Amino acid sequence: MHINPYGEDPVRLAVDLAADPPSTAEELVARCRAAGVTDVPEHDVDLDDVLAFLAEWIGVVDAPDEASRAARLNVLLADAAAYPRLTDHGGERWHVHYRAPDLPLAGVLRALISVGTALHLTGRGMHRLGRCAVDECRRPFADVSRTGRQRYCSPVCANRDAVRRHRARTGVPS
Numbered sequence: 741m742h743i744n745p746y747g748e749d750p751v752r753l754a755v756d757l758a759a760d761p762p763s764t765a766e767e768l769v770a771r772c773r774a775a776g777v778t779d780v781p782e783h784d785v786d787l788d789d790v791l792a793f794l795a796e797w798i799g800v801v802d803a804p805d806e807a808s809r810a811a812r813l814n815v816l817l818a819d820a821a822a823y824p825r826l827t828d829h830g831g832e833r834w835h836v837h838y839r840a841p842d843l844p845l846a847g848v849l850r851a852l853i854s855v856g857t858a859l860h861l862t863g864r865g866m867h868r869l870g871r872c873a874v875d876e877c878r879r880p881f882a883d884v885s886r887t888g889r890q891r892y893c894s895p896v897c898a899n900r901d902a903v904r905r906h907r908a909r910t911g912v913p914s
Contacts, residue, residue: 750856784844
């Protein structure tokens with residue numbers, strides 16, 4: 741069951757881009773398209789603007805409490821969101837955009853990720869962003885689990901930490 745499918749995809753894109761930032765505008769465009777962003781402008785791709793936004797967005801992930809998280813996200817929303825409007829992108833299914841038309845890619849991502857994050861957090865819980873519990877990793881993640889108790893960025897880190905804890909309990913050297 742999808743509690744909030746609109747918020748999940750943009751948040752997953754934000755996590756992907758923040759955890760492994762693109763090094764070129766071409767890579768950014770390719771990853772956005774692969775993630776399902778269909779209205780990627782062919783021009784106006786400013787990688788530095790996107791990377792600066794992602795650094796601000798990571799501040800939302802790293803907020804120490806719910807009130808701080810909301811305040812940081814509200815700043816991003818104020819910079820990004822416009823009145824909601826319906827669009828069909830010239831023939832696609834109708835859906836809602838929370839941004840002005842004809843924005844450069846940095847503006848599209850700022851609005852998409854900010855609104856998506858707000859919908860994700862309000863729909864699933866304000867605690868549903870975090871950093872991997874493995875000290876050597878610390879990659880960001882969006883908790884889309886059914887239980888809302890995700891602690892790791894991936895099954896690999898979860899398994900690695902479980903093995904580490906087991907060995908510590910049983911006295912088996914690492």
